[in-house]
Amino acid sequence: MSKQVYISADYAEYDGDRDVVEELNKWGSDNLHKVDFIDMSKVASGSVSKDTDCRICDLKQEFNRQINASSAVIFVVGDKTALRTAGSACNRSGNDQSSCNCTPYKQNTNGTKPCKVFFTSTPGENDDVGCINSYSYLKHEFKQAEKKNKAIIVVYNSLRKESGWLPSYMKNYEDCARPFWTTNYRGDKVGDYSYIKEVLGF
Numbered sequence: 001m002s003k004q005v006y007i008s009a010d011y012a013e014y015d016g017d018r019d020v021v022e023e024l025n026k027w028g029s030d031n032l033h034k035v036d037f038i039d040m041s042k043v044a045s046g047s048v049s050k051d052t053d054c055r056i057c058d059l060k061q062e063f064n065r066q067i068n069a070s071s072a073v074i075f076v077v078g079d080k081t082a083l084r085t086a087g088s089a090c091n092r093s094g095n096d097q098s099s100c101n102c103t104p105y106k107q108n109t110n111g112t113k114p115c116k117v118f119f120t121s122t123p124g125e126n127d128d129v130g131c132i133n134s135y136s137y138l139k140h141e142f143k144q145a146e147k148k149n150k151a152i153i154v155v156y157n158s159l160r161k162e163s164g165w166l167p168s169y170m171k172n173y174e175d176c177a178r179p180f181w182t183t184n185y186r187g188d189k190v191g192d193y194s195y196i197k198e199v200l201g202f
């Protein structure tokens with residue numbers, strides 16, 4: 001039986017960290033390591049986003065569901081991770097519905113629409129991280145993984161430790177965060193799975 005592991009990463013087309021995610025997916029699909037990697041981009045392109053009125057809060061709610069169903073969460077940290085703000089545009093928290101607008105997912109050219117959330121409430125101790133917040137998608141995923149006590153693996157998209165790349169909300173993981181890449185005997189850059197294997201129990 002395969003393990004479900006959630007991957008959070010920066011999916012910007014030209015300066016994101018997709019190369020690490022692609023490498024993880026190749027490793028997870030081999031005959032030895034049966035890992036069903038679910039990543040942010042798959043969730044964002046899945047059924048919830050096909051709703052023409054999909055909002056930031058809908059995506060965050062779906063991220064919560066996928067993280068809850070996973071045994072561990074891998075956070076890929078690149079040199080732009082701390083600067084990413086996608087998902088932080090919701091201003092409904094603490095404001096009346098009538099005064100809030102947002103842009104449905106990937107519909108920037110169509111302008112904003114009124115907030116569709118009638119009522120908000122403060123999540124309880126055992127509840128998910130509320131999907132009405134001003135966190136970036138990346139920060140929301142991290143907060144959800146922490147709150148649900150998931151095994152958290154932090155890797156740098158680098159050949160060395162890059163503590164300066166960590167967003168402030170990940171600083172407690174500075175000591176255990178590892179570089180994802182290493183070089184083999186030929187000098188080629190390859191994925192180093194030793195830390196990930198250890199946490200996942202391989």
